Amino acid sequence: MEHYRRLGVAEEIRTLGLPDDYPPDVSYHTRYASHEIARLHWPSRRDALANRHAGDRRWPTPEPLHRGQEMFIEPVLKQHAESLPGVDIRFGWKVESISQDSTCARLFARDPASGELCEFEADYAVGCDGPRSLVREALGIRYEGTGSEDRDFLGGRMQATYVRAPAFYDVVPGGVAWQYWAMNPQRFGIMIAVDGKGEFVLHTQLPKGAQSSLEYGHESIALTTGGDFPYEIIGVAEWTAGFTLVAKNYGAGRIFIAGDAAHLFTPTSGQGYNTSVDDAANLGWKLAAACLGWGGPNLLATYEAERKPIGHRNTNFARSIADFFGRISMPQALEDSGPAGDACRAEFGQRLQELAWKEFDAPGIHFGMYYKDSSIVCTEPGEGPVDDPHHYVPHARPGARAPHLWISEG
Ligand SMILES: Cc1cc2nc3c(=O)[nH]c(=O)nc-3n(C[C@H](O)[C@H](O)[C@H](O)COP(=O)(O)OP(=O)(O)OC[C@H]3O[C@@H](n4cnc5c(N)ncnc54)[C@H](O)[C@@H]3O)c2cc1C
Structure with a gap:
């Protein structure tokens, strides 16, 4: 969001996604309609913005x-890029080969x-592909x-089940959240609110060798919820969890790579x-410096x-x-009723x-980078x-993100 602020699109992007007063909490359940066992509270967009000057x-x-969601953000970025003089977007075109001399x-x-x-020729090229x-x-x-990596959950083939289900909010006791985790011996799942109005994506692990299907989507919704509610499956898709991969090099000669082309995560966190x-913010100003002639011979290697x-x-x-x-x-005893179950939960x-x-x-992960x-x-x-991922200490050493401090008008 800080990078988007610099580009002038942060305000527009901040309007996308969940409604203004929607708390992007993370809640943990045995099954969505049964017990809520933990919750991380997080301020809504309205509250976060109201408090930022404090x-x-x-x-x-x-x-x-x-x-x-990226599907909301990408059109804003595309529109912004198209508005820049000297930028020529060929949306949908497919690169078939690349080389350099x-x-x-x-x-x-x-x-x-x-x-x-x-055929296109350029001083530099970047694969964000x-x-x-x-x-x-x-x-x-x-x-x-x-x-x-092979794990019972978040390691192997996963199914994303995209559902329209406004009634989901009525079956979950404990209030709205952004991520709802279900953890029971039959199925783990993460239900993520897409628009805060009734669209969700449920992520579940596929059994080994199985392919994604509507049936598995229905079964996963039933086992993670443990209660009936009306819903419609919009679509299902597969993805793979369990990657911890980083490219050996981030480029060669005049050609660079950035984003998932350079690293792959399991999306936890x-x-x-x-x-x-x-990556793009780091490489962007260096490429500009090289093209404008003030970057010097070694700047691009620092990417x-x-x-x-x-x-x-x-x-x-x-x-x-x-x-x-x-x-x-x-x-x-996680799903037991009575005091033993309560204590276990x-x-x-x-x-x-x-x-x-x-x-x-x-x-610390977001702000504590220090080159x-x-x-x-x-x-x-x-x-x-x-x-430290969990504690960020603002400091002004060269190579760190400049600390943030509000200054008064004028
Ligand atoms: C289930 C899931 C949840 C996630 N959740 C989060 C999250 O909460 N937070 C987070 O930070 N990240 C999350 N991620 C990761 C995030 O989606 C990726 O890191 C991010 O999309 C990478 O962006 P990218 O532009 O590098 O690559 P991509 O989004 O993969 O974009 C690459 C683009 O290049 C195009 N392309 C490919 N080949 C060619 C070609 N030959 N010619 C022309 N175009 C081409 C593709 O069509 C595509 O549009 C999640 C990922 C998954 C799978």
Whole structure:
């Protein structure tokens, strides 16, 4: 959101997603219609904005955390890019090959409408083309790390079931949330509110060898909810969890990679997109400097030197969270009625509460990046701050994010 603020689109993006007064809480349940066992409270957009001038000591930023689906955000970014002079967007075109020599990067792309294949030459090229990146492959760069972790949950093939279900809000006791976790011996699931009005995506693990299907979607909704309510499945899709991968290099010569082309996460803690936007912000000004002629010969190399360690840092953080949920042992009495069940849920809920805090309240991950070993950063004597995902200490050492401080008008 800070990067979007600089581009001038933060305000518009902040209007997208959940309604103004919708609390983006994370709640944990045995089944959605039964017991709520833990809840991480988080301020709504309205409250977060109203309080931002008071100065949040844990998240000191003019742009408080915002939750919005990419499908809402991408059109705003596209429209913004199209409004910039000198930017030529070829939406839907497909790059078929890319190469380079000492004078330029060269790529061939096809117009899906006419079938025409065009050649483009550029001083530099950046592949932001996702996990199956053609650009990364053309450069011969491999991912390093862990490629396919096997877990009971969040490790292997997953199904996303997209549902229209305003009545879901009526079956869940305990109030609205943004992420609803269901944890019972029959099925784990995460139901995520898309628009705060009745559209949700339910993520569940597929059994080994199974393919996504409507039937599995219906079964998952029944087992995670434990109660009847009217709903309609809009669609199902598969994705894979269990990646902790970072590209060995973030580019070669005149061609670079960024975003999922350079790293792949299990989406616990929501780091993939954030890390991707940060890559683009880091590379963007360096490419501009190179094109305008003031960057010097070594500036572009600092993109990999600065961002690759962050790729490892952030993917490992996400992995540590997924490990907890994927390997958790469920207490026997979790769904029992009576005092024994109540005590079991209270004890388990306490563990989940701590974990929710670990997963979602991580300002150090977002603000604590510190490029102290970069060749364009001068070293300062003395120890730097400890890199702690859960605590961000504002500091003004070279290579760190400049601390935020409101100054008075004028
Ligand atoms: C279930 C799930 C939940 C997630 N939740 C979060 C979250 O809460 N927070 C978070 O920060 N991240 C989250 N992520 C991760 C996030 O979605 C990705 O990190 C992010 O989308 C990466 O953006 P990208 O632009 O690098 O790649 P992509 O979004 O994959 O975009 C790549 C684009 O390149 C295009 N492309 C590919 N090949 C070509 C070609 N040859 N020619 C032209 N175009 C091409 C594709 O069509 C696509 O549009 C989640 C991921 C999943 C799967």
